[in-house]
Amino acid sequence: xxxxxxxxxxxxxxxxxxxxxxLASDFxxxxxxxxxxxxxxxxxxxxxxxxxxxxxxxxxxKPPLSQIESINIKSINQKKIYxxxxxxxxxxxxxxxxxxxxxxxxxxxxxxxxxxxxxxRYKYPFISxxxxxxxxxxxxxxPYDRINTSMDKFPMCKKCEKEYTNxxxxxxxxxxxxxxxxxxxxxxxxxxxxxxxxxxxGKIIAIKCIGxxxxxxxxxxxxxxxxxxxxxxxxxxxxxxxVKDIKMAKKIAKINTIEEKILEDLKRPIVLLExxxxxxMSDEIAPNINQIGIFLPYTPIxxxxxxxxxxxxxxxxxxxxxxxxxxxxxxxxxxxSIWDYCLDxxxxxxxxxxxxxxxxxxEKEFLLRVARGYALKYLKVPNKTNKKILCLGxxxxxxxxxxxxxxxxxxPYIGDLDGLSSINYFKSHIxxxxxxxxxxxDIVVCDKHPTYESTxxxxxxxxxxxxxxxxxxxxxxxxxxxxxxxxxxxxKVLGVSFDGTGYGDDGNIWGGEFFVCDRNSYKRVxxxxxxxxxGGDKAIKEPRRVALAxxxxxxxxxxxxxxxxxxxxxSPQELKTLYLIWEKGINSPDCSSAGRLxxxxx
Numbered sequence: 001x002x003x004x005x006x007x008x009x010x011x012x013x014x015x016x017x018x019x020x021x022x023l024a025s026d027f028x029x030x031x032x033x034x035x036x037x038x039x040x041x042x043x044x045x046x047x048x049x050x051x052x053x054x055x056x057x058x059x060x061x062k063p064p065l066s067q068i069e070s071i072n073i074k075s076i077n078q079k080k081i082y083x084x085x086x087x088x089x090x091x092x093x094x095x096x097x098x099x100x101x102x103x104x105x106x107x108x109x110x111x112x113x114x115x116x117x118x119x120x121r122y123k124y125p126f127i128s129x130x131x132x133x134x135x136x137x138x139x140x141x142x143p144y145d146r147i148n149t150s151m152d153k154f155p156m157c158k159k160c161e162k163e164y165t166n167x168x169x170x171x172x173x174x175x176x177x178x179x180x181x182x183x184x185x186x187x188x189x190x191x192x193x194x195x196x197x198x199x200x201x202g203k204i205i206a207i208k209c210i211g212x213x214x215x216x217x218x219x220x221x222x223x224x225x226x227x228x229x230x231x232x233x234x235x236x237x238x239x240x241x242x243v244k245d246i247k248m249a250k251k252i253a254k255i256n257t258i259e260e261k262i263l264e265d266l267k268r269p270i271v272l273l274e275x276x277x278x279x280x281m282s283d284e285i286a287p288n289i290n291q292i293g294i295f296l297p298y299t300p301i302x303x304x305x306x307x308x309x310x311x312x313x314x315x316x317x318x319x320x321x322x323x324x325x326x327x328x329x330x331x332x333x334x335x336x337s338i339w340d341y342c343l344d345x346x347x348x349x350x351x352x353x354x355x356x357x358x359x360x361x362x363e364k365e366f367l368l369r370v371a372r373g374y375a376l377k378y379l380k381v382p383n384k385t386n387k388k389i390l391c392l393g394x395x396x397x398x399x400x401x402x403x404x405x406x407x408x409x410x411x412p413y414i415g416d417l418d419g420l421s422s423i424n425y426f427k428s429h430i431x432x433x434x435x436x437x438x439x440x441x442d443i444v445v446c447d448k449h450p451t452y453e454s455t456x457x458x459x460x461x462x463x464x465x466x467x468x469x470x471x472x473x474x475x476x477x478x479x480x481x482x483x484x485x486x487x488x489x490x491x492k493v494l495g496v497s498f499d500g501t502g503y504g505d506d507g508n509i510w511g512g513e514f515f516v517c518d519r520n521s522y523k524r525v526x527x528x529x530x531x532x533x534x535g536g537d538k539a540i541k542e543p544r545r546v547a548l549a550x551x552x553x554x555x556x557x558x559x560x561x562x563x564x565x566x567x568x569x570x571s572p573q574e575l576k577t578l579y580l581i582w583e584k585g586i587n588s589p590d591c592s593s594a595g596r597l598x599x600x601x602x
């Protein structure tokens with residue numbers, strides 16, 4: 001009998017086809033395997049009994065990086081004759097729902113080869129195999145084949161091609177395969193060995209990684225860190241550090257079993273940890289807080305650096321604060337006033353992706369930033385939609401999302417939409433999802449805030465295409481709906497949303513809200529008492545203004561005779577001006593935000 005097996009999930013770019021090929025060989029089954037628009041398609045000629053055993057082995061022995069969402073089997077009546085088993089050319093379609101694999105850190109097998117003097121990839125900075133290396137960051141289009149990635153400009157040499165076509169080789173159909181003869185290369189004037197010496201000398205280095213450039217320096221050198229803070233315009237915000245191994249991490253932070261497992265996971269996120277021994281690193285890394293962000297090396301370049309370094313490295317995104325991450329040589333050169341030397345290479349970053357950030361609370365992992373190792377992020381909803389939906393998020397800590405059928409696909413973390421470059425970055429991530437999934441929206445969903453850049457963009461899309469359906473959602477209702485969705489709540493609830501700022505239906509700034517709502521409607525049944533944001537958005541960046549507004553509310557003009565830190569932070573003339581602004585409500589919107597209340601208390 002002929003059977004068709006469709007497998008969905010993270011099954012492209014993770015060695016699934018070679019795995020199926022070898023499994024079919026073990027069972028002596030003829031047929032083929034290919035990538036298609038939904039995942040992996042297998043067609044085999046066998047008996048029902050062997051089919052069951054074959055599928056059981058697929059579930060139990062699947063490649064380590066794969067995630068199986070579903071396996072659908074059907075018999076085919078037409079007669080076919082297969083004389084062998086083959087991996088055939090990928091099938092393409094306009095209706096793409098396949099899950100794009102995430103970028104993965106170097107695996108132990110590649111790490112061993114990197115350190116093996118007898119291996120032809122000894123110290124090769126871009127060593128990878130079916131089980132590791134870049135994925136999402138190099139994808140141009142689906143399906144995930146070399147021709148659809150930025151590896152397409154590196155034709156394989158005969159040795160690599162032999163590995164690529166050998167079903168028994170670890171690099172069989174590994175799209176990122178390469179070596180010193182045919183793969184990506186370091187294009188900087190400086191070598192990795194020289195870069196190590198520059199770091200030891202206190203220099204600031206730009207390094208091109210998987211999803212963008214890092215700025216790196218010695219995490220024990222306070223002078224270097226202060227200089228980086230000055231150049232990057234980042235006065236006090238904490239930096240993360242990359243450490244050589246888990247042993248070094250444990251000297252710096254308190255690490256429980258779950259946190260250790262996450263640190264060593266192939267996703268390699270930054271993990272927020274409680275400080276343990278601050279003597280090992282400079283106090284300038286994360287001043288005035290008891291937490292530190294730590295992650296382990298995740299590229300061959302990192303591993304090569306740490307072969308000759310035994311210090312933690314300050315590692316931060318190569319950008320000016322609030323600006324997008326640099327991904328090209330042209331962009332990093334614009335930041336040459338920040339770094340002293342640059343370690344660059346010629347493998348293009350197609351899709352930028354920052355470092356993911358997680359923390360553990362009550363033995364559960366929480367994602368603060370969905371990026372490298374986790375992006376793209378996929379969720380499945382209970383009901384399929386026959387319309388394609390684009391969701392644009394808010395103005396701060398932005399991400400974008402598309403919905404196709406029953407799949408919700410989240411972009412990597414984008415950041416705050418504060419300037420022209422960040423807005424263009426936001427639009428580029430929309431273009432990435434549209435390109436990869438051949439996606440054009442029927443519906444666009446955005447916030448109600450009229451000045452959010454994401455809202456402006458949604459309205460502009462509607463103007464360009466009047467047939468596009470535009471849905472605007474109240475900010476805090478969206479928060480409550482998200483909580484209901486995650487917990488699969490379908491009934492009416494009392495929803496409480498404590499937030500920073502969100503545009504309210506009455507035109508005021510909401511943020512301490514009590515709603516009675518379900519998935520179709522909401523009613524605001526309570527909120528914190530309104531207070532004024534003196535100077536509008538400026539009060540968010542200067543919490544003392546909010547504290548002053550509270551004092552004006554309570555004491556009125558008596559404030560001028562008070563003697564406390566809040567009052568002393570303003571000059572007498574500033575106090576008079578701000579009182580007038582408060583009294584007349586000039587550029588001082590009413591606000592019920594719990595976030596601003598927390599600012600006042602702090």
